[in-house]
Amino acid sequence: MGARTDAALTILVLVAVGIAFVLVDASLSPLALALGGLGTIAFELVAARDVATVREYWERPVVQALSVIVALLVVAVGASIAPTVVLSLFCGGAITYLAFLGLVGVGLVPPPRTWW
Secondary structure (H helix, E strand, C coil): CCHHHHHHHHHHHHHHHHHHHHHHCCCCCHHHHHHHHHHHHHHHHHHHHHHHHHHHHHCCHHHHHHHHHHHHHHHHHHHHHCHHHHHHHHHHHHHHHHHHHHHHHCCCCCCHHHCC
16 A cells, blocks of 8 residues: 555545535635645644554555545535535645645655654
């Protein structure tokens, strides 16, 4: 597993977000988009404090499956309750995470295990 699996799961959620945007005709909130991106960066900074432990838990298929299921449920419920905010948050977070994976993959950003 690793970065490819992480990217695939992120893309899965991002596709669901895109579909939800279209189905509910939601608009994009630049503020929520930015906050979703900042949330991803904050999570990565915190997770980098103990990369081995985070990776150990994340590599468990049940953790990955439950995470995606919860994300998809939040997208579905959020699309009906507060679509602009929830979908924009998820969109910003997912796009930022994919960009992060790409930047680490090509070596422009050092891997998180080297941050602390």
